[in-house]
Amino acid sequence: MSRTTTERARRTAERVTDPELPMLTLADLGVLRDVEVVGDGHVVVEITPTYSGCPAMAAMRDDLVRELEGAGFDEVEVRISLHPAWTTDWITPAGRAALAAAGISPPGPAPSTSGPIPLTLLPTARQVRCPQCDSSATELVSEFGSTACKAQYRCTSCLEPFDHVKEI
Amino acid sequence: MSEHIHTSPEDEHDSAYSGLLVNDAHWAFGTDFEDPLAGVDTTIPDGVDAPALAAYALMLGDDALVMSHRIAEWTSNAPDLEDDIALSNIALDLLGQARLLLARAAKADASVVPALPEGSPAPPEDALAFFREAHEFRNVRLAELVNGDFAEATVRVLLFSTWRLATFERLRTSRDHVLAAVAAKGVKELAYHRDYSARWFVTLAQGTDESRRRLVAALDALWPLWPELFDTHAVEAAAAAAGVGVDPATVREAAEGVLDQVLGAADVPRPEVARRAGVLGRTGRDGMHGEPLGRMLAEMQSVARAHPRGQW
Structure with a gap:
């Protein structure tokens, strides 16, 4: 797939905002993990939940599908990526500025979450x-x-x- | 957007209800993400028995589901707004873990999923949550007890999260990609649950005579179920041997080390009460539960069971 098509899909997906923190895009929040055009008009988007019980995943998916379909991609597939687990370190500088x-x-x-997690009283x-x-x-x-x-x-x-x- | 609903794009953004008009056919009881493991590598690792992996995932999933439901019962009932929100958040984290783990069990072995009437849109993890009987649940009995006062919630969350965090720290290296990923994420969540309950434990112990009395009473009441958490069930032994699970007996030292830190800071001695026996040696992991679980499930499952094709 041409680089420009992938770039266009990526830019479109990167504009979608978080349902609960609408001042942030999914890209700024770090939950948008990958955007790939795998066939003619077929985009696969990978997102990761912030928390296991994040209730906003379906809303994120619907928003991504709507935006990408609007940009002319007929088949939009949103996949969940569980590993590596989301970390707040993935929030971009622009995202941090938007939050503030x-x-x-x-x-x-x-x-750090490698090794035993220390108790913090x-x-x-x-x-x-x-x-x-x-x-x-x-x-x-x-x-x-x-x-x-x-x-x-x-x-x-x-x-x-x-x-x-x-x-x- | 379905054909017969007309809203202008501007209206969609202005109306808080516009989201309700998307995807007309909702399974009434779920969160509408058809497959929480969509796109996740669910291949069974080499040499691992799929039904054994499913049985193990069900145990971890049932612990989270039942504990989540009990904690969620605190919503709008906690002593103050901050703790109401904290407990709701803890319940939500555990519900998320339950969903992934039950979905993992179903993906590994579809035969664990109860059969539903033709045409039911319930995803497998919901079928597992809403259409199994109490004796089919594999949760530890600590999770299912009827809620007591806030001290009881504090102690129960402390015991549960201390044990589960010690288990998940080890489960991060599971050969099963899904269990490893759920554990890596769960560790971060459980660390907050453990810290939250440990701080309240110390606060209540060092507070008034009444808060300390209630805390110690709650610890005495729950302590008989602590040893059960470290019993090794045959399913857990098999999962550990296959490199996908954790033998609970091997995390006892780590969990008790953390608990002793909390007890020490609170100046509360370890209770000297005997463990609660199983029924003919059978406990929660064997599907042997107390009456409270049946009552809890009757309430939790009633709507889904009344409307197995439930859609709106």
């Missing part, structure tokens, strides 16, 4: 800055937030609550 601009604190570096130490006022005086409210991938924080300077994309 939308008032969501972007993740720091993901912890104290709240996870993170350098989280308030996305509203940029203060570093922030505190963790809960490691679980409005979606599986976010923790809840509050800023003790401006007192605003905000979401933080937690490192995995």
Whole structure:
């Protein structure tokens, strides 16, 4: 398949946004793993879930199919890739900037998950800055937030609550 | 978009309900991704007995499904909003693991999937979840108990996630690609579940007399089911021997090491209560369950069973 067709499919897929974080494209979030044109008008797209129970996978698939069909690809196949597991390290710099601009604190570096996972009894130490006022005086409210991938924080300077994309 | 529904593209983006109009025929009880393992390499590794792999995947899947359902019962009932959300998230992670594992079991051995009426759109993992009887479930009994208070939830999530994380750390090197991938992802999720429950364990133990009393009571009540988690069932022994599974007995030391750290930080001694015996030696892994599982399934499965062709 010609390079330009593959490029066009890729660019189309890369424009699709995440259903739960609509300020991010699937490419920025790092869940879009591969786009390949395998035959005339036949595209195979590979996506990976952020969490095992991610309820947005079907919505992502429907959005990808709609956009690619709109771009003239007749047969769009969306496959799941489970390995390697998604990590927040795959969120692009543009994605991190888009999160911060939308008032969501972007993740720091993901912890290593090779070998035994250490128990952490104290709240996870993170350098989280308030996305509203940029203060570093922030505190963790809960490691679980409005979606599986976010923790809840509050800023003790401006007192605003905000979401933080937690490192995995 | 089906033929008889007309919306302008602008409306689609403005209406929160527009998504409901896509794909008219939904299986009413699933999440609409036809095959959660679409595109995943589900080849049975060389020398592995497919029915044995399926039986092993069912055990891990049933643990997650039943535990997920119990934790989900906390939704809108937790002591505060943050913990309500935390428990819902934990339940959702486990439900996702259950879905992949049950789908893996079905893919390895289609004969484990209950037969449904002709024309039922239920995917195999839903057939397994909604159309098996209690005695066909292979979950450990810890997962199925009726919920108690928040201290009980804390202790149960701690025991379950400590054990499951120790198991998944090892399962990451399974020769089965699906189990290895589910474990690699699950490890990250379970680490959050374990930390969450361990912190609450210490907080409740070091809180008021009443919070400590409730925590210790919950630990005493659940402790008899802790040893069952490390029993080696023949299915697990076979899966471990074939390089696709983990023998639970081999993770006991690691799991107890973590648990001792939590107990130490909380200044709570290990309970001295005997393990709960099986029935004629049979436990959850053999399909021998307490009455609560039957009641739980009656509720969980009732709608799907009443509408086996359920579509909207």
